[in-house]
Amino acid sequence: MLAIETKNLIKKFKEKTAVNGINLTVNQGELFALLGTNGAGKTTTIKMLSTLILPTAGEIKINGMDIRKDRQRIKAILNVSPQETAIAPNLSVKENLEFMAGVYQIPHKQEKITQLVKLFQLEEVLKQKAKTLSGGWQRKVSIALALINDPEILFLDEPTLGLDVIARKELWKIIESLKGKITVILTTHYMEEAESLSDRIGIMSAGNLVAVGTAQALMEQSGTQNFEDAFVKIATGGDLS
């Protein structure tokens, strides 16, 4: 079954068209990277797919359920790590995890929290107030929070932004360990990240989904030797090469 299916998905903010008729399918268990220049419409697409904002027009099906009719059921099976770090500032890391576990009504919440603390190596900051953490640590906590409900579909909007090289490599490992088990949609501005992690890549430009395929296929399609060149060529329509 398809995890995500959109038909002619459109989002307009007043006059501005942020997403311009996207047809996208993502298979269950697939790791799909969404690339595009600043303002291409990646975050807006993720916001619509994750029930945060309503599309202006078009259809979205998540695991076969309609985004407008089955909102509540869809919400239970997905989660998002937003582009901006999203944590409760005056709560400690542990309290943040407990709070989100409560929001999702997780049955064995201490077990789940212990598991996430181990996975993201949060022991040393567990008691610290979230607002006093460094940007990179806040990011890690924000991503850990997105796994609290064992989502079937996980959206990661620029997850590695602001992480140091080591933290980034560690996060890649975590993301790879999710591969095949859950569907992951990831946006990033790091080409090597998309290339090495994802099963397929979609490239957005000015609200349109201009190419979809494996990194290999996209390089062949654009006739380039490395993936970064392929991205530049596709995203700019060939103007920069």
Add this chain to the structure above:
Amino acid sequence: MRTLNFAKRNFKEIMRDPLSIIFAVLLPLFLLFIFQQFHIPNQSYELQNFTPGILVFGFSFITLFTGMLVSKDRTTSLLIRLGISPMRPVEYILGYLLSVLPIIAIQNILFFILAVILGLKFSINLIFAMLASVLISLLFIAVGIIIGSLCSEKASSGISSIIVQLVCFTSGMYFPKEALGKVFATICEWLPFESCVTIIKEILNDRSETISARNIAVFSLYTTVFFVLAIVVFRQKMTSDNKA
């Protein structure tokens, strides 16, 4: 329960930034104390009449900081996370409501303790007045949620202070509503604040039979309408494009 979970978090968030509560508790306490030192020869300022006014005045600060809490939450990206979660608008509203109730209780207890120290006669009616005032506080919480849903943090504090002023002038706490003429008195009657003070005052003074049907109707109507409005406005904001 999701509501309790959210209320717990809100309460922690409020307690760790305590400046606004200190304000909401200490300022009315100070006013209550200081006005009793002047011995103003006017019924309005006698303890049994002035304490209910101070209570409602204290609630207008609850509006202020409920508004600020809600608007602050809306502008941080935490609300993006919550907006994606299965929390429903009603659960948010009840969560905000429950988290400020302990502060209402603290206000209530401290105000009455001070009033008794200053010479208010203790009786069972005092307890009933406290219970009634918790009910009255619901109106002020609902108004806070609406303001917080519609305004930025800065604008919230500005608009809420209008409520503080309205309470001062139209509740009859400082002067009887008739003092500024007939039109003004009618306005006071149709705004909810005079009814709020009257209900608490008459219960405290064991004259509940003098609470008019208008008092009850005006208060209930405003409170119900504002709660429904709070839920509608909050829901609308959660799914809108521009949350800030």
